[in-house]
Amino acid sequence: MNQFLTSLETIERKAEEAFRKAVDRPSLEAVAAEFLGRKGTLTSLSKQLGSLDPADRPAAGARLNILKKRLVELKEEKSKAFESRVEPESAFDYTLPGRRSFVGRLHPLMQTAEQIIQIFRGMGFEVASGPDIDTDFYNFDALNTPEDHPARDLSDTFYIDKGILLRTHTSTVQIRTMQSKKPPVRIISPGRCYRSDTPDASHSPVFFQCEGLYVDEGVTMGDMKGVIIAFARELFGPDIKVRFRPHFFPFTEPSVEYDFSCMLCGGRGCRVCKNNGWLEISGAGMVDPAVFKAVDYDPEKFTGYAFGMGVDRITMLRYRINDIRLLYDNDVRFLRQF
C-alpha cells in the first residue's frame, strides 16, 4: 500500500512538471495522453488496484481518483491559458524591431591597417614587426641620422634610458630586417610610433605608421612610383592621382613626399585639400647608401626604395575625421559608426 501511495506522489510531481512545461496545444495533448490516456499511467495504476490488500483498496481507489481529478484540472487550466493567449490577426505587429544579436565593431585604425596589409601582401610584401621600444642605433644611427640632427632632440623623442627610446618611426624594423637577411627584402612594417607632441586635433604622442621597403638588384625610383600608385588606386579607386615632390629625409636619397589627389573634390579644390586639389600623404625615397653601409649591404650592388604612411592620416581621410584624438579616445559612440 505504502509503495502504491508513494508512486502516486511521484506521478503527481512528474505530471505537474510535464503540464507546466507544455508550450502549445499538441504538446499539452501529448502530456494528457501520457498520464490520462487509455494506455496512460493512471490506467495502468488502476489495474494495480486489484493486487492490493482488499482492505486497502477503497482508500487507494479514492486517492487515485483525487489524482485523476487533479490532472484533469491541470489540463483544463493549461488549455484555457492557451486560449486566452490567442491574439487576433490584426494585433500582429510586423513593425516591431527584430530580436538582434549584438555585433561589435573593429577599430577603424585596424580596419585601415588590415586593408593596407592586404594590398601590399598582394604585391608581394611581407609583414615584419619589431619592438616599440628600441635603441638609438636602430632608430637613428643606422638611418643616417647623426648625433647633431634636429630629429634627435630630446624634445621630440621619448627616452627610456641612455640609448633606449620609444621608436619615432617603424624604420627600425627595416634595419632589423636587413641585418637579419640578405636581399631581396620586401617588407611592410605597421606599428605604433611615438613622439613627444602635445595632443591636439592633428598631433598625437602615440600614432600608427606603416612603412615599406624593397631592396634588390636593379630596384629603381620608377618602381617606387609604381608601387605607390598601385597602392593609391587599390585604396581609393582607379581615379586617384599621385604626385611626387622632392623632399629631404636623412635615410633616403632622392627623397620625396607624395600626395594623393583629393578624393573629396576629385582634385578640383575644396576645403579639405585647402583648394589645391592635393592631400599630402607621406614620404618615400631611395634608400640612402649610408643606410646600406650600416647594415652591411653593398650599395653598388643593391638599390632599394622605402616609403611611409600614417595609418591614422589615411583613416582620417577615408572617413573624414577631423580630429586624430577621436581615433585614440575609443569612445564607443564613435567606434559604433564603423
Added chain:
Amino acid sequence: MRISYNLLKTLIDFDWPPDKVAERLTMSGSEVESIEVMGPDVRGIVAAKVSGVRKMADSGKLSVCEVFDGKGKYDVVCGAPNLSDGQIVLYAPPGSRIPGTKIEKTKIHGVESSGMILSEAELGLSDIADVISVLESTIKPGTTLEKIVDYKDTIFELEITPNRPDCLSHIGIAREIQALGGGTLRLPRIDVRETDEEASAAVKIKIDDPLGCPRYTGRVIRNLNIAPSPLWLKMIVYYLGMRPINNVVDITNFVMLELGHPLHAFDFDLFHRPEVLVRRAKQGEEFLTLDGMTRKLNKEHLLITDGRDGVAIAGIMGGERSEVSTATRNVLLESAYFDPVAIRRGSKALGLATESSRRFERGADPNMAQTANDRAGALIADIAGGRMLKGIIDNHPAPFVPVEIELRPNRVNMLLGTDLSRDRMIEILGGLEIEFSSNGTVRAKQPSFRPDLTREIDLIEEIARIDGLENIEPRFRPGGELVTPESKEAALIRKTRSYLCGLGATEIFSFTLVDSRMTSRFGLGEKCVKILNPISEEMAVVRPDLILSALPVIRRNIGFREKDLFLFEIGNIHVPQGKGKLPSQRYSLMIARSGFENPVFWGGKARPCDLYSLLGTLEDLADYLHMGAVELRPAEHFAFERTRSFEIVVNEAVIGYAGMLSSEGCSIADIKGEVYLAEVDFEMLVTMVPETLETSGLARFPSADRDIAIVVDDAVKSADIRKAIIEGGGDLIEDVWIFDLYRGKNIPDGKKSLAYGIKYRLADRTLTDEEVDNAHREIARLLNDRYGAELRS
C-alpha cells in the same frame, strides 16, 4: 622662408608669373605653402607736401594742415604726433583706397577733412602705426605711391628642408629657378667706395678657434647716421617677415635675406679695444644679449669679444653693450662663417634660435662672407651716409675645400629608372652652378653654398628633382618568388579579432602610454617601463598590460553613460628587463565586460554581466580556436577583487588572468560599477592552437540521452561532479553538460540542485537500455558516495 617675387626679379631675368613660380618650386623641392599678394587694395595714394599745421581747439592731439598734391591744396585733419610743416607725406585723397577702407571726405570736430595722411601700417607697408610716414624731401608732391615704392608684390611662404641652407635666401631660390630653366642669374651690383684710411689699421681680427670659426671678415664704416630706413627698405624687410629697426640693422637683415649670409653690425666705439677675438666661451661665462637677457654660456659656445669682453655670441645673437643705437657713429660690420655643429649645439644649449643661427647651423656659404660684407657696407655707405675704410679684413684660417664627386651617368639612369642623356645631366649641374669637368666620367666640384652635396647620390637627387619627378616612368615589379605566407600569429590575430567582433565585442586601440600615478597606486611602480622625459604624468609609463590601458577607456565610456561595454584589444605590452636592456615585448589579448550582456529587447529580459559572461567569451574563443577546455583557478591579480580573481588555465598551463575589478581598482581608475576583465598572453594562446585541424567521422549509432538531477552541498564544485559523472559512466559517455543550477523552494538551505544532461553512445554498436541504466546507476552511486549527492527525480 618668405620670398619676394619682386626681389627675385632683381636677381634673375625671368618671366614666369607667380603661380608658375610656386608650382615649379614646389615640384622641385621648395614647397610653397602659401602665397600672399601684397598691396592689392591700395589705390590712388600720392606724395603730398604739408604746410600750415595748427592744433585744433578742444580736440586733444588732432591738428589740421594743408596738403599740396602737386595740383591743389586741401585741408586734412591728422592726429599724428610727428606731423610738421614741410614734410613730404603719403596722402590718400577722397576716392582713393587703403586696405579695408575707401577714403571719403569727412567732418572731424566740425572741420572738413579732405582725405587722410597715412602711416605705413595703414598701407600695410610696415608695422609702424603711431606716426605718419615721412618721405625723403626729394620726392615731388603728386608722385604716385607706385613710383615711390614697388609695393605690389607677391610673397611666397616656402618650406625649406634642413639640407638646403642655400634656399634660405633669394639668391638661392633664384638659382633654383635658373636650374629649372627660368632665366639667368645675376648678382646685385656692388659699388664699393672706400676712403683712404686703412681698415686694417683700425681693427685687428684674431681667431682662437679656427675650427669653430674658419673665416671672419670685418669692415669699418665711420661717421654714419643711424635713422629709420627709406620706405623701400622698411617695406621689403617687413614683407619678408622681420621688423624694421633702423637703417644699419635693416641693411644687415636685408642682405641676409637677399644673399643668405647673416651679418652683424657693432657700435665700434663701444669696443674696449680696436680688435676682434673669436674664442670659446668659458664654462658659466655670463653674457647680456641684445634682447636684454643674461645668458649663461658653456665651453661649446663661440664668443666674439673685443679682446676683453664679449660682444656677441657667434652666429646666434649680438650683445646689448655694443648694440647699434641712434647714437652710433662708427660701425664694425661682421660677416663670418661659423661651424654648423658649434652653432647648433650653442643654440640648443641656450634654447635660442635666431634667423642667424638657423642659417649657420644648417651651413652658410663660407665664400659668400666677403661679398655679403661688401654688399652691406656699400648699402650702409649709401643709405646711412658713412665712409667705408679701405679694404676688408679677412681672417680666413681654414678655407673651404670642395669635395670632388664622380658622377656616372649610367648609375643615374639605373637608380632612377630613367633614360636621361649625359648632356641633360650636365645641363642640370650647370644650371645649379655646380662646376664640373667632363671627359669620360663627369667630375663635379662641390659648390661652397651646397654643404649637402658630397656624394654621387646627392648629385643624382639634384638631377632627379630638377629634371622633374613626373618624368620618371612608374613601373610595376610583380611579386615573384618573394611572396611569403602570413605567420600563424598574424593569422590568429586576424581570426580572433573578427570572431570577438562577431560575438559582440568592440575593438579598442588604446594609448600605450599610461598614467604613472595609476601604476604606482596599483603597486606596479617597478614593474613598468618609465619614460625619462614624459609630457605629463598621464602618459609617463609604457603599459605593462592591456588592462591598464583599457581602464581609462572604460572610465570614459561609462562617464558618457555607455555602461554596457564589451571591449577587446590585441596589442603589445612591455616588461622591463633591467637597466640598459630593451624591455621584453609580447602580444596580449584583453577582454572587458560591464553593464548588461546584451541590449534590452522588447520580448526579453536583460541580464547583467557577471564572471560567467566573461568566462563564456573565453570558452567560446577557446572552442573556436580548438585550444582545449578553459579552467579558472583562484589566483591573485593586482586589479581584481580577492574572491573574484583567477588565473586562466588551458591544457594545464596558465595563459592569463580573469576577474572582477576590485573596489580599490574602481577607485584608482575612477570607475563606478562592476567591470569584468581578462588578459591572455596571446603568444601562449598561439602555441595552444593546433597547426592543423583533423575532422572525425559522424557517429552511426544512436545515442541514449539521460538527465540526472542531484542535490548537493553548496560547497561542492560543479567541475568535480562533472568529473565523477565521466568516471562513473566510463567509455559509454560521449558528452556531459550542466543545464540547471537551482537554489530555493524545495531545496534545503546550504544545498543546491544541479541538473546534468548525459549523452551515452558507443562508436561501434547501439547501447542496450540495461547498459545505460547500469551506467546511470553507477554515476548516481558514485556521486552519492563521494559528495553525498541525493537524486532529485
